[in-house]
Amino acid sequence: MLFNSIDFIIFFVLFFVAFLAIRDRHYKHLLILGASYFFFYYTSNYLISLLIFSTILDFYVGKKIWECASKQKKKILLGCSIAGNLGLLGFFKYSDFAITQFNQIGQSFGISEMPYLSLALPIGISFYTFQTLSYTIDIYRGHLTPSKSIKEFAVYVAFFPQLVAGPIIRASQFLHNLERKLLITKQKVCHKNLFGIQILKQG
Secondary structure: OOOOOHHHHHHHHHHHHHHHHOOOHHHHHHHHHHHHHHHHHHHHHHHHHHHHHHHHHHHHHHHHHHHOOOHHHHHHHHHHHHHHHHHHHHHHHHHHHHHHHHHHHHHHOOOOOOOOOOOOOOOOHHHHHHHHHHHHHHHHOOOOOOOOOHHHHHHHHHOHHHHOOOOOOOHHHHHHHHOOOOOOOHHHHHOOOHHHOOOOOOO
């Protein structure tokens, strides 16, 4: 679903009307999360499972890092987060490149060519991968306390206005805004700062 498509315009108008109609902050969060998941599923179908995997992985790893007293265990937990996220990113982005290199080397030894996987690249995978990683790294460094709610963390990871085009937002910049009353004002619209969150680069 491209931002300049009719589908997106219809989707956003419906979302915008619903957002204005809902008063309760909890239900506003659920609306943003549901809209974000719909946006991702509409574009990438079953690959939404990767987004959900990264969300669950880093939410619980972040909590465990914060609760853990052992520096060594914290490093192991952070390593799990890095391996899980970068492993998925690398597999989907570079598997065919790795197969090409293998086939070129294999020709010298008479090894049969490995077929290409031709995997579809999930939209926004680089953005949400590095966002969730920045979350666990900030917790590991003691710069951030874990999100109390997996719902709010999921909103941070899947937030649809910046899921595809960025920029990458640190959790410390995003999560505290969810604790405030979410309002759309003329000033925020003029400064491209909807929901109190910078969603587009200035310029």
